[in-house]
Amino acid sequence: MELLVASAIGILTAAAVYLILRRRSFAVVLGMTMLSYAINLFLFSTGRLVRGAPPVLSDGAPAYTDPLPQALVLTAIVIGFGMTAVVVMMALGAFVEGGDDRIDMPSRDAGGAGE
Amino acid sequence: MMGALGHWLIAPVLLPAVVGALIILWMRGDLLLQRVFSVAATAAQVALAVWLLAQAAGGEIFVYRLGNWQVPFGIALVLDRLAGTMLLLTAVLALVVQLYAIGSGWDRRGAHFHALFQFQLMGLTGAFLTGDAFNLFVFFEVLLIASYGLLAHGGGEMRLRASVQYVVVNLAGSALFLAALGTIYASMGTLNMVDLADRMTRLPPDQTALIRVGAVLLMLVFAIKAALVPLHFWLPATYANAPGPVAALFAIMTKVGLYGIIRFYTLVFPAGEAMGTLVADLLLPAALLTLVLGQLGVMGSRDLGRMAAWGALASVGTLTLAVAQFTEAGISAGLWYLLHSTLATAALFLVADLVAGRRGSLRLAAMSRGAQAGLVGAFYMAAAVGVAGLPPLSGFLGKLAVLQATRGTDWTLAIWAAILVTSLMAIIGLARAGTIVFWTASDAAAATAPEPGPAPWLALACTGALIAGLVALTVAAGPVMRFTDATAAQLHDLGPYVDAVLVRQEGAR
Structure with missing residues (x-):
């Protein structure tokens, strides 16, 4: 199971980094989403991987799993979801105003050619 | 149990949150x-x-446990000299900037300026007060999400494009x-800063790789966050x-990153057996590059x-040079700077905004001088003296302190x-830049450019207040x-923190 979780995190992160390095905002948003999945999985595994054990006190449980990473993941999911919504709105705004969805700044921003 | 301050310790976080929502x-x-x-x-x-800074100035460390949960299970707010200083700096800067935004009419160029401003304040104060690493992440998100809104305030193509990049x-x-x-929790089993620091001192030397x-x-x-080269x-x-x-309010945003560096690498992960000089070795070259690149940018x-x-x-570069010494003198000089x-x-950003308001453009080219060029020019001069670190303003003393703090190290010559x-x-x-903007005015441009009216007195007064x-x-x-010295000394002494946060809670440990 460790191998499966570790490689899932690795593949998700690699794909996310590739997508984030693209210059179009759609690919970047997808990349950010994947990165947050990878991070959530990683956070989940920081309390060690335990199968079939409850996180809170229950009668007759032979072992427990660490509940804190689960709480952290929950927080991270909520924040990540909100942030994705914000970045989508911002990218839409920039697309509507600027006419294209490039992430990098045009050269006229720094007072270069075109101004 | 409440600390000696009662519930007042959480008031700086609650007040902007409630007012923002209202x-x-x-x-x-x-x-x-x-x-x-x-x-x-x-x-x-x-x-x-x-008031909080006055309480903390004596050197006592105040703790507020949210929901009365025992540390390290619950989240604690911790007020020490460093947190108090940052709180006061943030509040003063915020008040001036907010009055400027009202005076210059910026707050009516888009919706929700004041609500976003309050949420920004909440995130900043929370980040400075919290004593829990994960809670620090949450407050970072609060201040970031408010800053996204503030950055895009007023709209415009370039501003939105820059906002997307920033987000x-x-x-x-x-x-x-x-x-x-996640890595820290996996290796240490706690995210409370003081508890982390306490466990670091008892970590076997052969188990430090992951941390x-x-x-x-x-x-x-x-x-x-601090924008150190190459990030x-x-x-x-x-x-x-x-x-x-x-932009003037964001002058404190890069400092949030530096606050994190100061807080974590003096108190939680100090240089020593477990950490070595790892952090300083990475920070110093980055700080040097940041300083050089930043000033090249100013020239270009x-x-x-x-x-x-x-x-x-x-300025972040200079500041990090001092902080990266991780000595009491270095941290003290860094805090002053x-x-x-x-x-x-912040003053330079406000002056730039004043100039933009009357010239119509910030471009460095001979244009109409605009109204009140004398007064704005004087403000520019003062802000420039401050930014460049010339006497008689405080930047000179700051640079002197940084030079003194970096004396006698391997890097002295380079620094x-x-x-x-x-x-x-x-x-x-x-x-x-000052010569071009204030002294070389072209009459042709003056004839065609619309003559903007004088800036409202409030905007000018706020710029003056920062310089004051x-x-x-x-x-x-x-x-x-003397106060920054005491702050640096407090950060290098873990004992009182452990005592205040971990030991002095009824029934804990």
Whole structure:
């Protein structure tokens, strides 16, 4: 199971980094989403991987799993979801105003050619 | 159990949160009401910060346990000298910037300026007060999400494009932050800062590999927030395109990253057996590059706003040079320079906004001088003297303290050369820009350009207030430096923190 979780995190992160390095905002948003999945999985595994054990006190449980990473993941999911919504709105705004969805700044921003 | 301050310790976080929500719910359509409530809340914040700093100045460490959960199970807010100083700096800067935004009319160029402003304040104060690493992440997100809104305030193509960049960089930073926290939790089993520090002292030397990885990941996060080279690429475009008062408020945003570095790498992961000099070895070269690149940017900018942005970057470089010594003298010099550079950078951004308001453009080219060129020019001169670190303003003392703190190390020659040479570069760049903007006016442009009216007195008064702050910092240099010395000493002594946060809670441990 460790191998499966570790490689899932690795593949998700690699794909996310590739997508984030693209210059179009759609690919970047997808990349950010994947990165947050990878991070959530990683956070989940920081309390060690335990199968079939409850996180809170229950009668007759032979072992427990660490509940804190689960709480952290929950927080991270909520924040990540909100942030994705914000970045989508911002990218839409920039697309509507600027006419294209490039992430990098045009050269006229720094007072270069075109101004 | 409540600390000695009762519930007052959480008031600086609650006040802006409640007022921000009230503004959105009940005052959405009424700008006057928004202004009154928002300014009143920020003024109350200043009063609170003064009072809390006065409490913390004696050296006592105050703890507030949220929901009365025992540390390390619950989240604790911790008020020490460093947190108190940052609170006061934030509140004062926020009040001035907010009055400027009202005076210059920036707050009516888009919806929800005041609500976002209050949420920004909430995130900042929360980040400075919290004693829990994961809670720090949450408050970082609060202040970031408010800053996204403030940055895009007023709209416009370039501003939105810059905002998207800023959001994406910070989202990547947040992901890194979570990865760092996960690594730290996996190896230490706690995220409370003081508990972490306490466990670090008892860590067997052969088990430090994972925590070192976590500590360096965390340093990268703070380096992104502080815009240290090579993680600085987001800063110039963002700050140059931000609305003037927002850019001035953002002068404290890079300092949040530095606050994180100071807090974590003196108190939680100090250089020593477990960490070695890992963090300082990484930070020092980055700080040198940041300083040099920032001042090169000041010399090469083609508009005043971008020049101020590069100046902000350079100030982060100087500041990090001092902090990266991780000695008491270094941290003390860094704190002094932090106070100074926040005010000076904010003043330069406000002056740039004043210039933009009357010339119509920030481009460094001969144009109409605009109204009140004498007064604005004088403000520019004072802010430039502050940013460049010339006598008689506080930047000079700050640079002197940084030079003194870096004396007698392996890097002394490089650091001194960098600081002295880049100071000259800053003077050249700032003088060039000032000459073009205020002295070479073209009559042809003056004839065609619309003549903007004089800036409202409030905007001018606020810019003057920031410069007066620099003067006050210079006049009160002795007491302030003694205080930063005491702050640095407090950060290097873990015992009282452990005592206040972990030991002195009924029934715990």
